Amino acid sequence: MAADILVVYKKNFEAVHDRSIAHISKVLESAVEQRGVRVEFTAREKVRHSDFIGRDLVIVVGGDGTLTSIAHNIGPDTPVMGVNSHPISEDPEGSFGFFMSSDANNFAEDLDAALDGTAIVNNLPRLQAEIVTTSGNRVKCDPALNDLLVSNTHQYQPSRYRLQRDADANNSEIDMMQRSSGLLFSTFLGQGAWFRHVCVIEGIRYDPSTIDSHYLFCARDLPREERLEDGSYYAWTDQQTVILSDMHRGYIVPDGWDEWHFTRGATVNISIDGPKLQLLTFSQPMTAKLAHWLDD
DSSP states (O other), X not given: OOOEEEEEEOOOOOHHHHHHHHHHHHHHHXXXXXXXXXXXXXXXXXXXXXXXXXXXXXXXXXXXXXXXXXXXXXXXXXXXXXXXXXXXXTOTTSBOOTXXXXXXXXXXXXXXXXXXXXXEEEEEEEEEEEEEOTTSOEEEOXXXXXXXXXXXXXXXXXXXXXXXXXXXXXXXXXXXXXXXXOEEEEOTTOOOHHHHHHHHHHTOOXXXXXXXXXXXXXXXXXXXXXXXTTTTSEEEESSOEEEEEOSSXXXXXXTTSOOEEEETTOEEEEEEEEXXXXXXXXXXXXXXXXXGGBOO
16 A cells, blocks of 8 residues: 655745745655655644544654644654755754754655655654643643643743652652742753753753653742752653642643643643654664763
8 A cells, every 4th residue: 555645834935945845745746656655735734633644654844843833643653754944054044953854955865765664763752741620620731742831821920839749760759839930841852942951051961761761840940049959940750740730820831832721729740651753864863963961
């Protein structure tokens, strides 16, 4: 059976992006003729979860924001190929494209690798948040590939909550009331600026064997005198973090996109047990890009 491919692209009016789409379209037309693949294009703004069901390959054309905005729709068994439509290597105003391993120049050979099964498969962990309401209802939020924020919906007001987490290899058990500007969570590959900032300030390095099972936690803008080394300020952990809301209205924001709201008394459980994302790369595994943060 021929491969069923979905192409999701960022819709804008930049000439460089249009040129990339045009080139990618020609390569895919050739693949339709030579390989008999089936290809469907859809704009990021129109895509729905049902569009991804049954696909053999999803090609995302744009930048990291394009990929993270739709990645929550993609299940763990569907390979994803990121194509940077405006690489910063060719234009200082372009996209860094951390998750985008291909570009228009290399697309033809990278597509062959993806279809022939010779691409590098990176099974990336994702964060998962679950809200348990005061009435006992459970709501799972979209999985987060990059990072996840939990805070008061009114950013000028403090986030108040009870913080709980079991002990792990490096941190003691936590059960305390806390007030901060919100809680931030990131995977090892998360590219939020705050994550890089914390890593640099704290001089954090990581055991390579833990990067698929652990996540980074940080209480944002916690008063300096409360920045203890027990895991209540920042932690690299594999344990679930439990937050009991003492906020009138709070929200969870996975990957900077949709908002999931909760009220006072709700419990929020965060772990790295979300469905993995099968991201293809073509020259090196994703972790090689952050080798400077790994212990030798």
